[in-house]
Amino acid sequence: MKNILRTTTFLAIIACWLWSTAFVGVKIGLEHHTPFQFAGIRFIISGVLIFLYFGKPRQYLLQLKQNLKFILLLSLIQIFAQYALFYSGINLLPSSLSAMIIGSQPLFIAMVAHFSFHNDRMTLRKTLSILIGVVGIAIITLGRTSVEMQGELEWLGICLLLINNIVSGYSNVLIAKNTSGISPVVLSSTSLIIGGLMLSVVSVPLEGIHLGPFPAEYWYALAWLSFLSAAAITIWYSLLKRPGIKVSILNVWKFLIPVLGAALSWLLLSNEKPDLISVLGMLVIALSLISLNYANRRDQQKQQTKKTE
Structure with a gap:
């Protein structure tokens, strides 16, 4: 434990x-x-x-x-x-547009990390995983309010x-x-x-x-x-x-902030209830996190294999 x-x-x-x-x-x-x-x-x-x-x-x-x-x-x-x-x-x-731009922060952090660390590059799998998370943020945001x-x-x-x-x-x-x-x-x-x-x-x-x-x-x-x-x-x-922490991978967990914030509002505020679009957005974000962690583990296994060869 x-x-x-x-x-x-x-x-x-x-x-x-x-x-x-x-x-x-x-x-x-x-x-x-x-x-x-x-x-x-x-x-x-x-x-x-x-x-x-x-x-x-x-x-x-x-x-x-x-x-x-x-x-x-x-x-x-x-x-x-x-x-x-x-x-x-x-x-x-x-507020809806602000939330969507702020929610995309992990993508920008990953791009900065790409140019700052030789071992934290934007691979195709990582890029797709982060973009899936951004889509999830957009679904939750647009599902609650329209952007004008x-x-x-x-x-x-x-x-x-x-x-x-x-x-x-x-x-x-x-x-x-x-x-x-x-x-x-x-x-x-x-x-x-x-x-x-x-x-x-x-x-x-x-x-x-x-x-x-x-x-x-x-x-x-x-x-x-x-x-x-x-x-x-x-x-x-x-x-x-x-040691060994990748800035891009760590910051993808920030996709959870709007998810946890929405869940908290459903629990504490009487006028806030779960809706289908928000739940769909959360599932997309979950897919992003699973995909990225899978990709990260594969990269680590490849690095270990190279070291032992």
Whole structure:
């Protein structure tokens, strides 16, 4: 049982489940707070929670000092730039179109990995498997709401979200390539705190300062979002730094986020019920994951065979 809990597959599913619960919390938070400022506070709290969990201040500060340049770069790209692109994009687009573009993120990450690692190429089987997952995302999205383009600014929104997908791929590659020996716990904590501070500083001239008062539901949402960001990002960083992990294969598990989010809404919201099109989309995504994992195992077997010959 302990071995299963430590597997990449299990931990990736847990991280994706945590991320899938964020949508409701973000929606509640943004009813009472501005996007950049709310995100900044959330990420700072997440980083502090990880710091408290790490519990070794001297070692923490030593690793921060030794890896400051890398941490600042990751904070700028992974937290600040990615979040800024994300919110700027979705504010210009219908929610259905935003969900579909964001859901295609594993495809863009796989393309970035293709040009970054010699052992993570886009083979025909891998490409088809990822495209099947993108089709599944499209089926779920279009089954729930129609996509309608209403203005020229929406093209800007599409571009911003596509750039966000590429930036996400680049940040994943940065973490996977980093061999400095910094703990994933320290890396996630420091990047969240610094990235959160960047968002908070930028939010003041853009959004003003909002000090409340806030209702109880806001604080519940902020607490859960802070916890899930701390847990999910730390898990993901640790997986990216595992020996032999392929960035493209790992990120395909993110196809589960809309699936788990839909399932959660069916369980918790009285006005949300399963529908045939959404279930069909989920089955297509399941096919994508099965196909990709099968292809990955075959590649690993071929590599082992070559080594023994």
